[in-house]
Amino acid sequence: MRSLPWPKRLKPLLLACKEEAPVTQIHALVITTGLSTNSNSNSLIIASYARMGDITSARYVFDKLPLRGVDAWNSMIIAYSRRNYRNEVLNLYHQMIDEGVKPDSSIFTVAIKASSSLMALEVGEGIWHRAVDFGYGCDVFVASSVLNLYVKCGKIDEAKLVFDKMVKRDVVSWATMITGLVHNGKVLEAVDMFGRMKKEGIEGDGVVMLGLIQACAHLGDLKLGLSVHGHMVRREMPMNDIILQTSLVDMYAKIGNLGLASRAFKQMPRKNAVSWGALISGFAQNGFAEYALDLLVEMQGFRFKPDTVALVSALLACAQVGHLKLGKSIHGYIVRRLDFELVLGTALIDMYAKCGALSCAHAIFDRMDSRDLILWNTMIASYGIHGDGKEVLSLFLKMKEADIRPDHATFASLLSALSHSGQVDVGQFWFNAMVNECKIPPSEKHYACMVDLLSRAGRVEEAYQLIESMNTEPGMAIWVALLSGCHNCRNLLIGEVAAKKILELNPDDLGIYALVSNFFSMTRMWDKVSILRKTMKETGMKKVPGYSAVEVNGKHEAFLVEDKSHHQYEEIMQMLDSLDNEMRVFRYVPDTWHDPGGSELKFID
DNA sequence: CCCGTTGCGG
Missing domain, CATH: 1.25.40 (Serine Threonine Protein Phosphatase 5, Tetratricopeptide repeat)
Structure with missing residues (x-):
């Protein structure tokens, strides 16, 4: 064996490598000088290959080792963890245990992390129990990663149990609990948790503030939101952080204060597609469809490519104002530029249906290669709003055949459609099936549908x-x-x-x-x-007039009840009369087909 | 003692 200065110099040498070639050279040198029997240098080589992105070579070195020390396992497992190869992390962890190697805390940490991202609760719990056996139960990193596991799997009570038993808690442990509570809908507890944290003298960091901002958005509490925002400004929190600023925009938008949302957005020195998406979705969700659509065009002027959230919001906006043409051009954009995700398909179906192009909606539905509950619900609801009770029922039965379990929303659409088409007995049958077989407790909405169904048939006593x-x-x-x-x-x-x-x-x-x-x-x-x-x-009540909107040659026309202001009013009424006559002749055959022709409003590519 | 390992936006 050679004298020792080599391994000491090996580390800075390997750390200085920016490309793979020198790592390979040093590796070869290590082998020829016989240093490859030194486990420390081997783990350094593994880590270096991994750092260069060559996980295959790292694994090759790892597999060739006759004796693997903890450091070698560490380097290899952390390399997999960094690249999010969750199954490899767990495989190696189990292999390590089987070989009787004593893992150190970081192995447990990343193994639990891998389990959480796989949502493998039992696997993660097993690892956690073993970590406790090995004496790492009080390690902040290990405990925090198990907090995350419980929180991700919705086991908030278990998380609280572990959290309360922790002897040492750092800002990460608190942040995990706070964001976990928010994501599990326990928003007030999250705010309370923040108070406890401050009492223990721990300052919140960006992640904690992020959780609180989401909590305010959830609560719709402007006062609390402003105080959190103020707290951040006073503490000179990382306000330059694009994530935090975006979540502030999102918070104000969700609270419904689009003025403050826009202001927070304008104050951002740097924006990205996500920040634009937050603002667009805010306008769309609050019914300001035209603003949302303008912003979508504007963001492309700044060369930002709209992502899924921005496009889904824009489609929602199109649906609200009946902007079929822009909806179609967004459809084209999606087909050309993005993966056709389920959410996008769902939003497109909703848009086409609400713009009256039910056949386009159905065409997309037919072409989806996977269909989840939400997609089925959207398609069913689409036929529902068009009053096609027959198709709603047939889709509902097909959905059951496809082994998708209907939920409360499915039944709401089904019952409403059955009520509008007067199918009382069928409605009663499925209402009973919903309660007794699907074990879905009927909501206010379901009862309202049933009452409507019975009342329309004159069976008010039963209702x-x-x-x-x-x-x-x-x-x-x-x-x-x-x-x-x-x-x-x-x-x-x-x-x-x-x-x-x-x-x-x-x-x-x-x-x-x-x-x-x-x-x-x-x-x-x-x-x-x-x-x-x-x-x-x-009370000075004024009825907000209902109106319908259509698009003619790229121009928007809104029609209000008794509104005679349109310049072609006479012609429109004549047309409606003749349509009415025709419908009588044909005994009313509804036809909702729309020409899916070209688009006029352009998208910048 | 050092290093690595935990939480994260629309």
Whole structure:
């Protein structure tokens, strides 16, 4: 064996390597000088190959070693962990245990991390228990990675148990708990946790603030949001961090304060596609479709390529305003530039359906090579909004055949479609199946559908019985459905109950007042009618007019009820009349096919 | 004692 200066000089030498060739040279030198029996130099070589990105060579050296010390295992496992080869990490970990090598704390840490990212709770727990056996139960890194495991797998109570037992907690442990609580919907507990952290004298870092910002977004709490933002500014937190700034934009947008969201966005010295996406989605989610679409075009002017979130938001905006042409051009953009992910397919189906191009929606549905619950739900809901109860039912049955388990949303669409197409018995059958076989507790919405279904068929007594069987307090939608049923079949007794309940709930919708008022008129309870009229005047309720929007030759036209301002109003009415006549001749055959022609609004590539 | 290992945006 040679004298020792070599390995000492080996490390800085290898660390200085920027390319693979010198590593290979040093490796060869190590072999010829007989240093390859030194386990320290071997692990350095493995780590260096891995650092150059050549994990195959690293593994080759590793496999050739006659004796593998902890350092060699460490280098190899961490190399796999860095490249996110989770299964290799776990394989090597188990191999190491089998060979009786005593792992050190970092092996446990990365092995637990690998389990969390695979969502392999039992595997991770097994590793954690072994780590405790080896005496690493109090290691902050090991414990924090197990916190992350529990949190990722939704086991918040287990995470809390481990957290409370930790003797030492660093900012990472706190951050893991705070973000974990937020992601598991325990937002208030997360805020509380932040208070505890400060009491223990630990300063929050960027990740902690990120969790709190998400908590505020979730709560829709502007005051808290502003205080978190202020706290960050005062503490001179990493405000230059694009991630934190983007999450502030997202927070203000989610709270619904788009002024502050825009301001936070404008203040960003550097933006990326994600920041644009946050703002676009904010405008789209809050109903400002035109702004969202303008921003989508604007971001491309700055050479940012819209990603999935921006495009999904833009499609949502198109759906809201009926902007079929831009929707189509986004479709083209997606086909040309991005992987056709499920979410994008779902958003496209929704957009086409809401813009009236149901056949385009169905074509996309047919062409998807995998279909998840959300995609099925969207397709079913699309036929639902077009009133095609028959197709809704047929899709629902196909979905069951495809072994996708329907959820509450599926049943909401199904029951609503069945109610609109008057299929009372089928509706009752599936409502019962939902409760008894699928074990889905019926929500307010489901009850409202059933009440509507029964009421429309004039079976208001049954509807009333259903309402009385509810465990929760029935809300506005349910009483409104019952009342309109009672109005139609002139059931004064039940109708009055419904009308009273509605008034107790203080509706802010003029249409609902009109319904109640009409009902009282029918029952000749004129005193009640006049009281109602007075309330309506006093509260100064104005009905937000419903409108439909279409796009003609790239120009948007909105139509309001009784709106005669359009320059082609006469022609439009004539056309509607002739369509009406034609429908009578053909006994109303609905045709929702749209020409999926070229697009006019351009996308910058 | 040192190094490596834990948490992360729309």
